[in-house]
Amino acid sequence: MVPELGHLVLILALLVSAALFVLPLLGAQLRSLPLMLSARSLASGQFVLIAVAFGCLSWAFIHDDFSVAYVANHSNSLMPVYYKVSAVWGGHEGSLLLWILMLSGWTFAITLFSKALPIDLQSRVLAVMGFIATGFLMFILFTSNPFDRILPLAALEGSDLNPLLQDPGLIFHPPLLYMGYVGFSVVFAFAIAALLTGKLDSAWARWSRPWATTAWAFLTIGLALGSWWAYYELGWGGWWFWDPVENAAFMPWLVGTALIHSLAVTEKRGLFKSWTILLAIFTFSLSLLGTFLVRSGVLTSVHAFANDPERGLFILVFLAVVVGGSLLLFAVRAPVVKSAPGFTLLSRETLLLANNALLVVSMLTVLFGTLFPLVADALKLGKYSVGAPYFNLTFLPFMVLICLLMGIAPSSRWKRTEVGPVRRTVMAPLTLSLVLALVVPWLLGDLTLGMALATFLGSWVTLTTLKDLWLKSANKNGRAKGLKQLSLSYYGMVIAHLGIALAVFGVCFTSHYSDEQKLRMDVGKPVEVAGYQFTLERLDEIRGPNYLADQATVTMKKEDRVLRVLQPQKRRYLAGGQIMTEVAIDPGFTRDVYIAMGDKIDADSWAMRVHYKAFVRWIWLAALMMAAGGFLAIIDKRYRKRAAAPQVGVSSMTQKGAV
Amino acid sequence: MHPARKQRLIVVIAIVILSSVAIGLLVYALRQNINLFYPPKAFSANEVPRNVRLRAGGCVSPGTVVRSEDSLQVVFTLVDPEGSLEVNYDGILPDLFAEGEAAVVNGQWHDDNIFYADQVLAKHDETYMPPEVAEAMNNGEKHEATCAEMSYGS
Numbered sequence: 001m002v003p004e005l006g007h008l009v010l011i012l013a014l015l016v017s018a019a020l021f022v023l024p025l026l027g028a029q030l031r032s033l034p035l036m037l038s039a040r041s042l043a044s045g046q047f048v049l050i051a052v053a054f055g056c057l058s059w060a061f062i063h064d065d066f067s068v069a070y071v072a073n074h075s076n077s078l079m080p081v082y083y084k085v086s087a088v089w090g091g092h093e094g095s096l097l098l099w100i101l102m103l104s105g106w107t108f109a110i111t112l113f114s115k116a117l118p119i120d121l122q123s124r125v126l127a128v129m130g131f132i133a134t135g136f137l138m139f140i141l142f143t144s145n146p147f148d149r150i151l152p153l154a155a156l157e158g159s160d161l162n163p164l165l166q167d168p169g170l171i172f173h174p175p176l177l178y179m180g181y182v183g184f185s186v187v188f189a190f191a192i193a194a195l196l197t198g199k200l201d202s203a204w205a206r207w208s209r210p211w212a213t214t215a216w217a218f219l220t221i222g223l224a225l226g227s228w229w230a231y232y233e234l235g236w237g238g239w240w241f242w243d244p245v246e247n248a249a250f251m252p253w254l255v256g257t258a259l260i261h262s263l264a265v266t267e268k269r270g271l272f273k274s275w276t277i278l279l280a281i282f283t284f285s286l287s288l289l290g291t292f293l294v295r296s297g298v299l300t301s302v303h304a305f306a307n308d309p310e311r312g313l314f315i316l317v318f319l320a321v322v323v324g325g326s327l328l329l330f331a332v333r334a335p336v337v338k339s340a341p342g343f344t345l346l347s348r349e350t351l352l353l354a355n356n357a358l359l360v361v362s363m364l365t366v367l368f369g370t371l372f373p374l375v376a377d378a379l380k381l382g383k384y385s386v387g388a389p390y391f392n393l394t395f396l397p398f399m400v401l402i403c404l405l406m407g408i409a410p411s412s413r414w415k416r417t418e419v420g421p422v423r424r425t426v427m428a429p430l431t432l433s434l435v436l437a438l439v440v441p442w443l444l445g446d447l448t449l450g451m452a453l454a455t456f457l458g459s460w461v462t463l464t465t466l467k468d469l470w471l472k473s474a475n476k477n478g479r480a481k482g483l484k485q486l487s488l489s490y491y492g493m494v495i496a497h498l499g500i501a502l503a504v505f506g507v508c509f510t511s512h513y514s515d516e517q518k519l520r521m522d523v524g525k526p527v528e529v530a531g532y533q534f535t536l537e538r539l540d541e542i543r544g545p546n547y548l549a550d551q552a553t554v555t556m557k558k559e560d561r562v563l564r565v566l567q568p569q570k571r572r573y574l575a576g577g578q579i580m581t582e583v584a585i586d587p588g589f590t591r592d593v594y595i596a597m598g599d600k601i602d603a604d605s606w607a608m609r610v611h612y613k614a615f616v617r618w619i620w621l622a623a624l625m626m627a628a629g630g631f632l633a634i635i636d637k638r639y640r641k642r643a644a645a646p647q648v649g650v651s652s653m654t655q656k657g658a659v
Numbered sequence: 660m661h662p663a664r665k666q667r668l669i670v671v672i673a674i675v676i677l678s679s680v681a682i683g684l685l686v687y688a689l690r691q692n693i694n695l696f697y698p699p700k701a702f703s704a705n706e707v708p709r710n711v712r713l714r715a716g717g718c719v720s721p722g723t724v725v726r727s728e729d730s731l732q733v734v735f736t737l738v739d740p741e742g743s744l745e746v747n748y749d750g751i752l753p754d755l756f757a758e759g760e761a762a763v764v765n766g767q768w769h770d771d772n773i774f775y776a777d778q779v780l781a782k783h784d785e786t787y788m789p790p791e792v793a794e795a796m797n798n799g800e801k802h803e804a805t806c807a808e809m810s811y812g813s
Contacts, residue, residue, distance in 0.1 A: 361678060383696035386694075394685055
């Protein structure tokens with residue numbers, strides 16, 4: 001019964017979201033207050049219905065209802081209960097339901113936090129959200145219903161969740177990533193609503209900014225978790241592969257980063273209005289493109305669950321409608337929100353514009369590298385693959401420029417900046433960074449041009465940011481007072497920028513100072529990697545709850561002192577017969593030691609990966625810092641100022657309103 | 660010139676320069692790092708360029724996988740119905756690499772007619788197989804069947 005209830009509720013949700021799309025939009029057009037106000041209750045209703053549907057699917061998983069096809073394909077009675085719950089989003093249908101749940105959650109959040117918004121803007125924002133929800137609910141109901149039964153012959157046992165996904169990282173990675181992905185729909189809705197109302201002022205930007213920043217922060221954490229998961233779960237020892245699916249999530253992040261900076265200009269100076277709108281459209285379109293790439297099966301990767309052309313076609317059509325429609329609307333309405341230029345060539349506006357241009361161009365190079373093989377294949381030009389070297393070569397130069405600008409921008413002024421003060425401010429950080437660029441790589445044991453450049457960039461961003469903090473916290477009543485006076489959003493920026501610096505250090509040091517060996521290890525024969533001795537002590541066969549495993553016991557020594565015993569495994573899962581590499585890691589702040597079993601050579605020897613990963617943890621720490629900066633910025637009190645009484649504007653409207 | 664217009668001109672020039680740099684990098688990087696896929700029959704027919712990075716794929720011919728005694732060096736032969744290719748690889752084979760199964764290799768084909776791979780990809784799990792192989796071998800038909808049906812010489 002419960003799955004049928006879920007299905008029914010999902011159909012009701014489709015009707016409600018269709019109403020949410022049509023009624024408020026009509027209301028805003030006809031200036032009818034009741035129709036506009038219906039948006040709030042419809043949004044809440046939609047959220048409740050979808051949450052119930054999601055609950056029903058979770059119930060089916062927890063109770064091992066293998067008569068539901070989706071459950072039978074992605075669960076198994078042997079799995080621990082927390083994996084049964086996370087298996088809800090372990091496949092195509094369920095992860096789509098999670099997507100929709102997030103969407104309706106964000107829609108509901110708008111009704112909670114945007115009471116101060118003018119009612120016509122609010123109802124249009126919610127209507128756009130309703131439109132997106134309608135599209136995705138139709139998608140799930142018509143092409144990928146998670147509640148489909150296999151009757152009358154129900155499966156006795158589930159075929160198990162892909163073992164790659166049976167991992168704590170996977171419990172959190174998809175929800176957080178989706179929070180970010182889907183969160184950009186809110187800014188998109190704000191942008192479309194602004195185009196419809198034709199009113200785009202700094203108040204609009206102040207409303208949109210926290211939404212954009214929140215979505216961005218979640219996406220940052222989601223990406224970091226995904227990278228961390230790939231690092232320890234895939235057993236290849238990398239943390240980023242420029243895999244098309246990773247790129248699909250990374251592109252919205254890049255444009256989203258541009259968006260939150262452009263929104264700053266729109267809020268503070270009322271400039272770049274149409275550009276901000278365009279970025280909001282791009283960001284959400286890229287999120288949809290990501291969904292299309294991942295869900296349509298045009299890519300083969302761990303994320304591609306199904307290869308169903310019908311599904312791909314549906315998302316492609318939806319994508320075309322959203323992108324085409326919003327760009328058309330933009331073309332027609334953008335002149336309405338034109339902004340007057342009023343800044344000189346050296347000003348914070350210009351620097352932020354440069355930041356935007358660099359981020360968008362770097363996104364385009366990633367987009368090109370991701371889509372080129374698909375397009376070439378579709379046009380029968382041959383089967384190409386574009387590898388990591390392409391992305392490194394095209395992407396990194398832009399990041400260098402961005403880091404250079406990042407040092408100057410925070411200390412620059414709006415409208416007009418004099419060269420003199422800027423030069424004076426950055427002189428000390430510049431000198432110190434140049435010194436560090438030579439000293440740090442030399443201390444780490446290998447001074448190359450690349451490492452010097454990386455250290456310079458990291459130190460440059462760190463030192464200029466700290467110097468700016470130092471200058472801005474100057475106060476005649478003491479430094480503590482000065483530090484207290486700075487706004488939370490300023491601190492947010494400082495922390496996020498320091499996070500970028502940390503990422504620069506982490507990425508460059510990892511790629512350069514790591515020692516990654518693929519070795520043949522024989523029992524009892526020690527090998528040496530990066531100054532540590534590793535000995536394969538013994539090989540065992542062990543049995544886990546739903547797998548059999550070969551386990552190696554490796555001791556890690558330095559100067560004859562045993563530091564740690566590591567036990568990597570090679571598992572064979574019983575239900576599907578999949579083989580999984582379970583790595584063993586000795587984590588540390590400045591280095592990880594990483595051992596993964598490769599393939600068996602004979603009874604006493606295995607091919608093993610023994611990696612010394614320098615500073616690898618800094619990368620994820622950096623992402624967490626950026627996200628923390630984002631969250632800090634949104635709790636800034638200026639976003640929580642409520643406009644006194646929006647009812648005033650409404651009451652005058654009711655008289656004119658026709659129902 | 661009007662200052663606002665001058666400013667716009669500078670912005671436009673900056674964007675043009677930036678995008679030219681981007682496109683330049685793009686073309687350069689693509690020329691170096693794009694890998695075209697070839698099936699074994701193209702190697703047998705000598706239609707494949709030597710000493711450039713490319714991709715090859717086919718079925719791992721049973722009985723051809725030979726691992727060296729003291730290192731990770733391994734040699735095997737990839738086949739399709741009309742050709743074969745000898746591959747040399749130094750490293751760890753993926754979990755699902757097996758004789759009689761599909762594999763894709765990245766690397767260079769040298770003058771000694773041996774493909775020196777720096778990466779070997781096998782199917783990801785029971786349901787996934789490299790689509791290039793599937794298509795190259797049997798015009799899009801399920802590859803699993805292709806590999807199973809193949810009569811590997813004899």
